[in-house]
Amino acid sequence: MNTIFVHRDGRTESASSIDRSWLGPPPAGKPLYLWVDLAAPSIPESLVLTDSFAFHPLAVEAARAERQLPAIEAFAGYLFAVVAGADADISVFVGPHYIVSVHYAESKAIATSPVLSGSVKLRGDAGALARCSSYTLLADCVLKIRIAG
Numbered sequence: 001m002n003t004i005f006v007h008r009d010g011r012t013e014s015a016s017s018i019d020r021s022w023l024g025p026p027p028a029g030k031p032l033y034l035w036v037d038l039a040a041p042s043i044p045e046s047l048v049l050t051d052s053f054a055f056h057p058l059a060v061e062a063a064r065a066e067r068q069l070p071a072i073e074a075f076a077g078y079l080f081a082v083v084a085g086a087d088a089d090i091s092v093f094v095g096p097h098y099i100v101s102v103h104y105a106e107s108k109a110i111a112t113s114p115v116l117s118g119s120v121k122l123r124g125d126a127g128a129l130a131r132c133s134s135y136t137l138l139a140d141c142v143l144k145i146r147i148a149g
Helices: 043-052 057-063 135-143
Strands: 002-008 013-015 031-037 070-075 078-084 087-092 100-101
Touching: 031 043, 043 057, 043 100, 057 070, 057 078, 070 135
Parallel strands: 031 100
Antiparallel strands: 002 013, 002 031, 070 078, 078 087, 087 100
16 A cells, blocks of 8 residues: 655645645745655555656566565665664655655554644644654654654
């Protein structure tokens, strides 16, 4: 199942599909942050990794593996990491204004995220997704989504 959140104009909204305009650099003064969570994706659902984002085939292959060893790799324009969780391994692609997470087991960290439940929004100042520039911040952003307040 694919879950999509877009943060723009100070609001975080759920979306049913990815608008291609969200994938390029946002217009100046109009920050946009995107989170796509793929929970046990089928082959057609996982095509977003190659068709929409054009991630490297080796990173996509690694993300589609159900069990993995922790890793972090830099590719042109994005970072790919595997975070070993207590209940699920989560593969994460982090770009300048997006996060794409992939996991095959239910992840309590993602499932109980206040963002997914809709009870809070991502910070509107610069967006929590933009803070993911290192492995430590990546784990903080993906596993403990920074929330307003």
